[in-house]
Amino acid sequence: MTPNAASTSSGPSRRSFLASTAAATVAVVGGMPLLTACGGSDSEAREGATSGKAADKLLPTYIASNVAQPDLPPKNGSAAGYTGKVDLAALATSAPDKLGTGAPLKIMAPLWGTPPKPGNPYYKTLDEVVGTKITWQNQDGQTYGEKLGAVLASSSIPDMVVVPSWELVGKISNAVTAKFMDLGPYLAGDKVKKYPNLAAIPSDAWRMGIFGGALRGIPMPAAPVPNIVPYYRKDIFDAKGYTVPKSADEFLSWAKEATSAKAKVWACSDMRWSAAGIFGVLPAGPLGWNIGDDGKLTYRIEHPEYLEHLEWVRKLFAAGVVHPDDKANTGDPAQRFTSGQTLVYNQNMSDWYGKTTEQAQSNPDFEIDGMDFFAADGGKPTLYANPPASIWSMIRKGASKETIENALAAANFAAAPYGTKERMYVDYGVEGTHYTVKNGVPIKNDRGVQEVNNAWALLAAPAPYLAHPDFPDVARKQVEWQQRQGAFVKKTSTFGMNIVEPSRYANLSSQFEQLEIDFVRGNKKLSDVQQAISTWKSSGGDKLRDWYKQLLDKNGSGN
Incomplete structure (x- = not known):
C-alpha cells in the first residue's frame, strides 16, 4: 500500500507549495481552537472562523x-x-x-x-x-x-x-x-x-x-512535520566523498566545489523553499502572522529573516552553482536531479518514494536522501507548523x-x-x-x-x-527524517485557525512570489523588495494587522 493522499496529493505545483508551506515549513496536528467570526452581516460572517x-x-x-x-x-x-x-x-x-x-x-x-x-x-x-x-x-x-x-x-x-x-x-x-x-x-x-x-x-x-x-x-x-524536503543524490555524494552541509556557508562552499559547467553538473536548483527553513522564515498566508517575544504582531515579510533567505539564494545564483534551466525557470527540476545534472533540489515528501521507483530499473545506483534542516549559522533550525489539514x-x-x-x-x-x-x-x-x-x-x-x-x-x-511494501526502507527513512525535523517545529500565533481573510485584502501579497523569483536571479534589486514591503504595509498590510490583532485579542494565540 502507498502512503495516504495527505502525503502525496500536492502535485508538482510550485504555487501549491509556496501557498501551503512557504517553502520549507511544516504541517502540525493539534493546537488551538479556531477563531470566532467577526461582525454580523452575511459578508462578514464569511470572514474569520x-x-x-x-x-x-x-x-x-x-x-x-x-x-x-x-x-x-x-x-x-x-x-x-x-x-x-x-x-x-x-x-x-x-x-x-x-x-x-x-x-x-x-x-x-x-x-x-x-x-x-x-x-x-x-x-x-x-x-x-x-x-x-x-x-x-x-x-x-x-x-x-x-x-x-x-x-x-x-x-x-x-x-x-x-x-x-x-x-x-x-x-x-x-x-x-x-x-x-x-x-x-x-x-x-x-x-x-x-x-x-x-x-x-x-x-x-x-x-x-x-x-x-x-x-x-x-x-x-x-502530518505535523515538514513536507518540503531538501533532497540530495546520496549515491553521488558517497562516490565523490562529499559531506552533507550543516550551515548556509558550508552549503555555498560545497556547491562551488561540486559544480562543473564543463561536466554539465550543477550543485542545486532554486533553493528558496529550503532556504525558508534554513533561515527560519514564517509561513505564507494566515500562518505568517505571529506575536513575537516583544508582544508585537508582525507578518513574515517584515522580519529580517525574510530578506536574509532571499539574499542567500541570490548568492547561489550569482556563484553559478544553480542549473541554468533553473535560472531561466524552465523545464523540470526533478528530471535534472534524477539525470545527475543537479545534486540537490527541493520537493515534497512524495518524491522520496516516487523518484526511487521511477529510477529503480533504469538507474539502479540511484539513491535519494533528505538533508536535515539546519539554521543558517549551523545551529538548530526553526521550522513553523502548517495547518492540520x-x-x-x-x-x-x-x-x-x-x-x-x-x-x-x-x-x-x-x-x-x-x-x-x-x-x-x-x-x-x-x-x-x-x-x-x-x-x-x-x-x-x-x-x-x-x-x-x-x-x-x-x-x-x-x-x-x-x-511502501516494495521499498520499505524509503518509508523508514521518510518517517525518521520527519521525526528529526519535528523536534524543531514551532507554532505561530495563528496556528490551528482556519482563517478566511476579508476579500479586500485578497491580492495584497500576490506580487511577492514573482518578485522573489526575479530577485534571487538578479533581475530585481534589494530596494525593489524593500519597496514592495513598504507598499504592502501602506496599501492594506497595517489594516490587515489590526484585523488579525482584533481576532487574536478576542480568541487567544495558537501558540
Whole structure:
C-alpha cells in the first residue's frame, strides 16, 4: 500500500507549495481552537472562523482506528510508518456496509497527469463496492484554481468538489461558505458513527473543515512535520566523498566545489523553499502572522529573516552553482536531479518514494536522501507548523439527501486506514487488472499507473501514515527524517485557525512570489523588495494587522 493522499496529493505545483508551506515549513496536528467570526452581516460572517466550545459542538466524535499498528509510531509529529508486509489475504474491513445507494454523483477534483478514461475498471469497481455511481470531472491540477473559480461563480456546481487550501484566494474563499453545505446534521457528534473511517480522522483536522461557522469540509489530515524536503543524490555524494552541509556557508562552499559547467553538473536548483527553513522564515498566508517575544504582531515579510533567505539564494545564483534551466525557470527540476545534472533540489515528501521507483530499473545506483534542516549559522533550525489539514472535499448546497449520503459513503471509503481492503482498492485498484502480487508485495502494472490516479484519494484520508511494501526502507527513512525535523517545529500565533481573510485584502501579497523569483536571479534589486514591503504595509498590510490583532485579542494565540 502507498502512503495516504495527505502525503502525496500536492502535485508538482510550485504555487501549491509556496501557498501551503512557504517553502520549507511544516504541517502540525493539534493546537488551538479556531477563531470566532467577526461582525454580523452575511459578508462578514464569511470572514474569520469558529472557535472554542462553539467549534467543539460542530465536530464529529473521534473514534480511533485500531487496524494495523505501525512499526514506527508517530513521534515529534511524524506520520506513522509501516515497514513490514501486510498479509493481503487477511486484510481487515473498515466499511462492512455498502453505504451508497447507487444514485448518480458528480465530483470535481484536481488531477496531476493524464485523466483516466470514464468507465475504466478502477472507477467501475470502486463504484460497485462502495455503492456509488460517480461521474468524475477531473481538472488539471496546475490550473485548478481557474476552473474552481469559474465553477463556483456559475449556477452549475458539481455535487462534490475538492478544494485545496492553496486555491482559497480572492473570491473563492467566500464562495466556499456561500456554495457548500453544512455537514453537521450528518457528521457532528455521534452522527459520524455511521461512517467509521470518517470518525477516525483526528479532531484537529476536522476543525480545519469549519468555514463560516459550519462544518463544510471533509479533511485530508496533514502530518505535523515538514513536507518540503531538501533532497540530495546520496549515491553521488558517497562516490565523490562529499559531506552533507550543516550551515548556509558550508552549503555555498560545497556547491562551488561540486559544480562543473564543463561536466554539465550543477550543485542545486532554486533553493528558496529550503532556504525558508534554513533561515527560519514564517509561513505564507494566515500562518505568517505571529506575536513575537516583544508582544508585537508582525507578518513574515517584515522580519529580517525574510530578506536574509532571499539574499542567500541570490548568492547561489550569482556563484553559478544553480542549473541554468533553473535560472531561466524552465523545464523540470526533478528530471535534472534524477539525470545527475543537479545534486540537490527541493520537493515534497512524495518524491522520496516516487523518484526511487521511477529510477529503480533504469538507474539502479540511484539513491535519494533528505538533508536535515539546519539554521543558517549551523545551529538548530526553526521550522513553523502548517495547518492540520489543507485539502477538503465539500458538498454543494441544495444537494438531495440521497446525493449527500452517497458523497459521504465515497468519502468514508476513501478515508479507509492502512491495512484494510478499502485502502487496497483506493491505492491499487483490482488485482490482476491494475496490479499483481510478487513476494507478498502489490506491484502496479502500466494500467494501474494510468487508471489508479489520485481522484478517489482526494475525497478524504486517514490519519497520516507512510508505507511502501516494495521499498520499505524509503518509508523508514521518510518517517525518521520527519521525526528529526519535528523536534524543531514551532507554532505561530495563528496556528490551528482556519482563517478566511476579508476579500479586500485578497491580492495584497500576490506580487511577492514573482518578485522573489526575479530577485534571487538578479533581475530585481534589494530596494525593489524593500519597496514592495513598504507598499504592502501602506496599501492594506497595517489594516490587515489590526484585523488579525482584533481576532487574536478576542480568541487567544495558537501558540
